[in-house]
Amino acid sequence: MPGLPDAPVAVDEAAVRGRRRFPGTDSYVLRRVLASVGTLAFVLVFNFFLFRILPGDPAKNLTRNRQIPQEQVDALRESFGLDQPLAGQFLAYLRNLVTGELGISYKFRQPVFEVIADRIWPTLLLVGTGTLIATVVGLRLGIRSGWNRGGRFDKVTTGTTLTLYSMPEFWLGLMLLALFSVGVGVFPGIFPTGGLRSPGVEPGSLEGVLDLLWHLALPVATLALAYLAEYTLVMRSSLIDEIGEDYLTTARAKGLPDAEVRRRHAVPNALLPTTTLIALNLGFVVSGAITIETVFSIPGLGLLTYEALRVPDFPLLQGLFLVFSVGVIAANLAADLIYGRLDPRVRG
Amino acid sequence: MNADLGAQPAVPRAPSRRAIARARRRESASRVWREFRRSRSGMFGLAVLITVVLLALLAPLLADAQGLDVTQATGDPLSPPTSGYPLGTDEAGRSVLTLLLWGARISLFVGFLATLISMVIGTLVGICAGHFRGWGGGLLDRFTDWFLVIPYLPLAIVLATVLGRSLFNVALVIGVTSWAGTARIIRAQTLAVSSRPYLERARVLGAGNWHQMSRHILPNVSPLIFANTTLTVAVAILAETTLSFLGLGDPLSVSWGSMLDSAFTVGALSTGSWWYIVPPGLCVVVVVLAFTLIGRTLEQILNPRLRER
Numbered sequence: 307m308p309g310l311p312d313a314p315v316a317v318d319e320a321a322v323r324g325r326r327r328f329p330g331t332d333s334y335v336l337r338r339v340l341a342s343v344g345t346l347a348f349v350l351v352f353n354f355f356l357f358r359i360l361p362g363d364p365a366k367n368l369t370r371n372r373q374i375p376q377e378q379v380d381a382l383r384e385s386f387g388l389d390q391p392l393a394g395q396f397l398a399y400l401r402n403l404v405t406g407e408l409g410i411s412y413k414f415r416q417p418v419f420e421v422i423a424d425r426i427w428p429t430l431l432l433v434g435t436g437t438l439i440a441t442v443v444g445l446r447l448g449i450r451s452g453w454n455r456g457g458r459f460d461k462v463t464t465g466t467t468l469t470l471y472s473m474p475e476f477w478l479g480l481m482l483l484a485l486f487s488v489g490v491g492v493f494p495g496i497f498p499t500g501g502l503r504s505p506g507v508e509p510g511s512l513e514g515v516l517d518l519l520w521h522l523a524l525p526v527a528t529l530a531l532a533y534l535a536e537y538t539l540v541m542r543s544s545l546i547d548e549i550g551e552d553y554l555t556t557a558r559a560k561g562l563p564d565a566e567v568r569r570r571h572a573v574p575n576a577l578l579p580t581t582t583l584i585a586l587n588l589g590f591v592v593s594g595a596i597t598i599e600t601v602f603s604i605p606g607l608g609l610l611t612y613e614a615l616r617v618p619d620f621p622l623l624q625g626l627f628l629v630f631s632v633g634v635i636a637a638n639l640a641a642d643l644i645y646g647r648l649d650p651r652v653r654g
Numbered sequence: 655m656n657a658d659l660g661a662q663p664a665v666p667r668a669p670s671r672r673a674i675a676r677a678r679r680r681e682s683a684s685r686v687w688r689e690f691r692r693s694r695s696g697m698f699g700l701a702v703l704i705t706v707v708l709l710a711l712l713a714p715l716l717a718d719a720q721g722l723d724v725t726q727a728t729g730d731p732l733s734p735p736t737s738g739y740p741l742g743t744d745e746a747g748r749s750v751l752t753l754l755l756w757g758a759r760i761s762l763f764v765g766f767l768a769t770l771i772s773m774v775i776g777t778l779v780g781i782c783a784g785h786f787r788g789w790g791g792g793l794l795d796r797f798t799d800w801f802l803v804i805p806y807l808p809l810a811i812v813l814a815t816v817l818g819r820s821l822f823n824v825a826l827v828i829g830v831t832s833w834a835g836t837a838r839i840i841r842a843q844t845l846a847v848s849s850r851p852y853l854e855r856a857r858v859l860g861a862g863n864w865h866q867m868s869r870h871i872l873p874n875v876s877p878l879i880f881a882n883t884t885l886t887v888a889v890a891i892l893a894e895t896t897l898s899f900l901g902l903g904d905p906l907s908v909s910w911g912s913m914l915d916s917a918f919t920v921g922a923l924s925t926g927s928w929w930y931i932v933p934p935g936l937c938v939v940v941v942v943l944a945f946t947l948i949g950r951t952l953e954q955i956l957n958p959r960l961r962e963r
Contacts, residue, residue, distance in 0.1 A: 341796075341799065344796055344799075344800070345799065345800050345803050345804070348800045348804075349800075349804060356812060356813075356816060465695075468943060468946055468947070468950075469939065469943055471946065472888070472892070472938075472939045472940075472942035472943040472946055473935070473938070473939050473942075474892060474895045474896055474899065474911075474914070474935065474938055475896075476896070476899055476914075476918075477895075477914060477931075477935035477938070477939075480914075480918070480923060480931055480935070481932075481935070483923060484923055484928065484931070488923060488924065488926070499924075586802065586803070588805075589803065589804065589805035589806060590805070590806065592805045592807070592808070593805050593806055593807030593808070593896075594807075596807055596808070596811075596900075597896060597899060597900065600900075601918070611808070611811065612900060615811055615815055615900060615901070615902065616901060618815045620815070620816075623811065623812050623815055624812060626808060627808045627809065627811070627812045630805050630808040631804050631805060631808065631809075634803060634804070634805050635803055635804075638803050
């Protein structure tokens, strides 16, 4: 679920969880890696059973009974180990995963792996830039409103970000589309209504890059606005947690001006716990990308998910679920490891 | 106190333990309400919420259910607001206002049902994970972590596709994918409560696990559960809107999300039919914001960690 706007408890959790046992950096790294492997194993097992409870013959489901000769169905059945007991099926499933054999997409009549590989870049670009902008803007807003808690800036920021948080991302996207692409009244639309490039523009050229940015502007803005609240509120409450600390009183007693106390002492400490939360949030940003890509017809994994579930194309959906999960798990691991480097307390 | 003793015999005697507990609980509830009333955003949220729930409950009186039937639609398709249709019509000629009022019932119902499922799982897992140390609790911790990390929408989508499209399934899918945050918070609070002396006393006196969890831990974490429930309703309604927009909702009932789905599929944006796209979205924003504001205010009052600030 999209994270609670105020999440100090979760912040604490992360630190406590890391601090409990096994002192030393190596075991921290090892522990985080093992935890990620555990999550991954859970996803794999879940995916395996999901596949088994689908009604009907899995081999037929994979091929959807059409235009596939019997020998090929038999071959598929064998490659998925469907003639073996459950344990054998699971081994076959793992073997297929490792070799990138995820079945054939009903809709595209191509291996799922290839379909997904073709569509991965737009999503990475959208989620990457969207997260980056939301993080930078959100943290800055959070710092300013947390430092002057209860002030006018704080009230306006918290109100605005909470309202944005309450919007379904795709609806925000539709509103931006209506305002800036379709145009309202006498104001013409200035952004494209969808896709990633205009016809006839060379992708590699300077013009191509500008064209891409022009197409990405609205979807990225939607994603960034929709997820601004999480970053702002987490940074805000993290900074408020620091405000009462003794070291800030010391810094003030030294005669440091307020802005310096904030910039050099409070913010660096308050930033630490936000690292893991930014990564945890990625799961929601990815979810948001699914509907936003649909609204803006961006040919990435999100639009692919929409196309797949309208069929419904089971093999493709499962492949997408795996790819999304693996991506988010990897990003979380990376954030945990970075956190461990930044904050020695969680290591020991 | 006297009111509590109404059922007791008239002979003066010490109030029962239950009565004391009940009186104490009532007193703390009224203290919370006094503090809640002072929060402007909380009261705003509550007022909005009461209005929307009333409108949803009164929908049968305000708009005839026949207005939902596509075959009996009386208006022109996608016509702009007129006096007969204050919010225009949809692609089948039904009044958007009627759909909106009846849609509120479905959106709220699914939101509440999903929240119930989510809170039951989250509370159970959270209390057990905090209470049972050792491998059992460790496993529950891991389980919570898994659900916290796995992106919710892809998980919800695969589950919903496999389970099929019905109101209950949508609620189930949302409940199953949204409990992890609650479990985390409840677990932390359970840990804090477990280390208090009176629980040690209960243990020494021979209280079993069930007694400890139901009589001592649950009452102590229930304020947090309460605050978290309102926040979860907000999340659940957003999730319902998203799943219905993707076409995974119940095909037979109209919710705000399914209205947005139809509006998007018939191209209401390019035809400029704003009355079909703006109102359902606005309703979602207003209701979700109301629940979020109430939840945050309750959290400020009830969460001991936030209180200090």
